[in-house]
Amino acid sequence: MLDGITAWAEALMGMPWIYLIILGTAVVDSFLPLIPSESLIIAGGAFAATQDDPNLWLLVLAGACGAWIGDNVSYGIGRWGTGPVVRWSLRGHRRERSYRWARHHIERRGGTVLVLARYLPAGRTATTMTMGVVRWSHRRFLVFDAIAVSAWSLQAGVLGYLGGRIFQDNPLLATALGIGVAVGLVFVIELVRRIRGSRQARSGVPVG
Template sequence: MTFSLAATESVGLGVLLALLGVVAFGAIVPVVPTGAAVSGAAALAWHTQPLVLILAVLAGAAGAYVGDLVMYGLCRLGGEQLARRLRWLRDGQHLGAVQERLKESQVPVLLVSRLIPGGRVPVLLAAGFLGLSWRTFVVANAPACLLWAFVYAAIGVFGGSVFPEPWQSVVAAVVLVVLITQIVSFVQRRRAA
């Protein structure tokens, strides 16, 4: 069995490039549901061409990585003033706690922050304010983005394996991601209160 870019015809190379662009944009503008985009693409790939699933994970991870690089650059260059103007920074105490965790263990904090809804921006801000080196960020963020894309693709595959029609799988994956995100956000708010 040979695999080539022609195998992407079922999902479409355009869909993969759009996924990369949407996730990159969503990493910079954190209101775009990037996890749902990866899950939906994975569910579609599961039904049409399972080998393309790997490309969907890689496109999602690449988009997240590029967006995170831009976001980290903004955090480092714009600093606290930009963060406050864009309302990225709400709670100075929370940021201080994140900075302390980053001083202790940078790579695990970056990995976990990518998986927790709403956790990435405070960690990027804290890393930028601390002056975490570009080299450390570039290296540590790659596995974080890949793990993130894999987790959301797994949610899409779950939806794809439960429902017989591709559109049902995509809807199920998106709804599941939204539900998980809302539940995690609710738990975080309750713990903070």
């Protein structure tokens, strides 16, 4: 069964339109975080380490372009659908917490938050939509988001590639390693965010 999955993955990664698939999934994943576009980029990087196709740099470019387009769609949804977006964001504790965190930190350090939030699936969507809601400068958004998606896609591709170099005979294991490291990075960022929020709360600083 594992051999069959590997063969299917090799065939998928060898398709000429794999770059369009990655671009499309990255677009949708930016405002509907249900499709694991990062995992697909990591898998592509793992196969790129031992095969001629796909090309690592084209994978990274496709992922970054798709994420940039998707983030701008999310920003537009927030900007032109402010009322419904705010009401939707305040439904459910987790969703409300992400929205309030994003709004509070955007007002203090918008560009930095945009870059860091790209690594947090729920925080990513909350941040880009909230930036639209608060009318954060779209020109600045375009610049900072280009930095964010480039770093995000490059990190995913390189993680997969390094895993592929380590486990050259098992690209699926290399993919799993890359995804594990990426999840670990998300955990660390979230842990640091919670610790800082806790300290601010104890010191009397509002955390949103």
